[in-house]
Amino acid sequence: MINAMAVIRRYRAFLILVGVTAGLVAFAPSVGQRALALSKANVVEMLSFLPPIFLLLGLLDAWVDRKTMMAYMGDEAGLRGTLLAFVLGSAAAGPLYAAFPMAGVMMEKGASMRNVFVFIGAWSTTKIPLIMFETATLGFRFMAMRLVFNIAGIFIIAKILEKDLEKHPLPPRTGAS
Amino acid sequence: MSALALYAVAFMLLALSFMKSREKTTLALKKAWKSFEGILPQFLSVLVFIGITLAVLDKETITWLLGKESGAMGMAIAAVLGSVTLIPGFIAFPLAASLLAAGAGYGQTAMFLTTLMMVGVVTMPLETAYFGKRLAVHRNALAFIYAVLSSVALGAWL
Numbered sequence: 001m002i003n004a005m006a007v008i009r010r011y012r013a014f015l016i017l018v019g020v021t022a023g024l025v026a027f028a029p030s031v032g033q034r035a036l037a038l039s040k041a042n043v044v045e046m047l048s049f050l051p052p053i054f055l056l057l058g059l060l061d062a063w064v065d066r067k068t069m070m071a072y073m074g075d076e077a078g079l080r081g082t083l084l085a086f087v088l089g090s091a092a093a094g095p096l097y098a099a100f101p102m103a104g105v106m107m108e109k110g111a112s113m114r115n116v117f118v119f120i121g122a123w124s125t126t127k128i129p130l131i132m133f134e135t136a137t138l139g140f141r142f143m144a145m146r147l148v149f150n151i152a153g154i155f156i157i158a159k160i161l162e163k164d165l166e167k168h169p170l171p172p173r174t175g176a177s
Numbered sequence: 178m179s180a181l182a183l184y185a186v187a188f189m190l191l192a193l194s195f196m197k198s199r200e201k202t203t204l205a206l207k208k209a210w211k212s213f214e215g216i217l218p219q220f221l222s223v224l225v226f227i228g229i230t231l232a233v234l235d236k237e238t239i240t241w242l243l244g245k246e247s248g249a250m251g252m253a254i255a256a257v258l259g260s261v262t263l264i265p266g267f268i269a270f271p272l273a274a275s276l277l278a279a280g281a282g283y284g285q286t287a288m289f290l291t292t293l294m295m296v297g298v299v300t301m302p303l304e305t306a307y308f309g310k311r312l313a314v315h316r317n318a319l320a321f322i323y324a325v326l327s328s329v330a331l332g333a334w335l
Contacts, residue, residue: 013222021229031232039228045265046224048180050213052187058209059190062201093183095265097223097300101212104307117316124294124320130266137270138277138286145335146287149327153295157319161312170309 049094057105069109077112085115086154089122099123114162121154219303226299227263234262236272243281243289252332255285256325259292260317263300269293284332291328295320 008015021039024032073081092099103116111119126147134143195202242254264272273286296317297304304313 011218011221014218014225017222017225017229021225024229024232034235035229035232037228038231039225042224042228043221046220049183050220052180052183054209054213055187055191055205057212058205058207059187059194059202061208062205063194093180095263096294096297097220097263097303100300100303100307101216104212107307120316121295125291127266130270133266134270137274142283142287142335145331146291146327149331150291150295153320153323153327157316157323160319161316164315165312168311170312 049098053098057101061105066110069111073111073115075112081115082118085119086122089119090126090128092123096124113165114158117158117161118154125150223299230262240276240279243276243285244279251285252288255288256292259289260296260321261298263297264293282332283335284328287331288328291324295324
């Protein structure tokens with residue numbers, strides 16, 4: 001009983017939103033049906049991407065110890081670590097939200113914050129399959145320009161966030177680990 | 178396609194891990210499940226919220242908002258739309274192409290795409306769970322500012 005209550009509390013926001021969708025279906029059927037279809041597609045997409053990502057994350061957690069992670073992606077890893085973070089992020093598949101749990105484990109294992117943010121930046125804008133798709137739909141010139149701008153942005157943002165973290169260190173984790 | 182490759186890699190490594198150490202593999206699976214189950218409520222809420230948002234903002238509405246000669250106002254709308262919504266790439270790029278075809282400028286289109294990719298207001302609760310509020314807000318704000326600057330430059334250039 002207490003257990004069920006706890007589960008309901010954790011899923012409260014989700015249940016409310018499902019209620020809103022149900023309300024839309026009842027009172028504004030065209031918008032409601034669309035919302036239902038989109039949510040379903042979103043959840044299916046998530047459930048297709050997340051299991052392998054969390055699997056990899058669990059393996060990373062179990063096999064790569066702090067020392068190894070620090071050697072490859074910590075502060076001492078220098079430019080090579082940053083390059084590795086960039087390549088890993090670009091080779092990734094899946095929406096940006098899937099990058100956060102990965103970044104969480106990297107952070108815990110001692111990757112430098114600069115590298116964590118380069119990883120997230122690369123994941124968000126330089127994913128290779130997406131770039132090929134972008135070239136096909138929007139043309140090479142547009143893709144190349146955007147890519148050049150965004151790669152510069154990834155490093156600038158990572159640098160600024162790293163500086164900021166030196167002044168305001170991260171509070172203890174609140175997320176699931 | 179890319180999901181399939183992801184599964185292939187994950188299962189290959191899992192098999193390798195299992196051959197090397199049964200205990201570590203069990204530990205990895207336990208950790209994978211725990212972190213998945215831990216963040217699932219936030220994921221589900223965000224995705225349903227996005228579904229509702231996009232049901233209201235359909236393709237026609239977006240094209241109309243960013244369309245021909247929408248100018249600086251169009252830039253602003255593109256920035257807000259891109260930041261708030263979350264649209265997967267395989268929908269976003271064709272949408273951007275149809276925006277260009279409908280007469281939207283390169284600047285508006287780049288603004289929409291860049292904010293879409295780098296800024297995520299609806300996914301902020303997820304980001305906060307891993308990075309804390311300050312860092313999540315900070316990263317999104319910086320990404321937003323950068324997206325605005327680079328898109329204005331790109332629009333002026335192309």
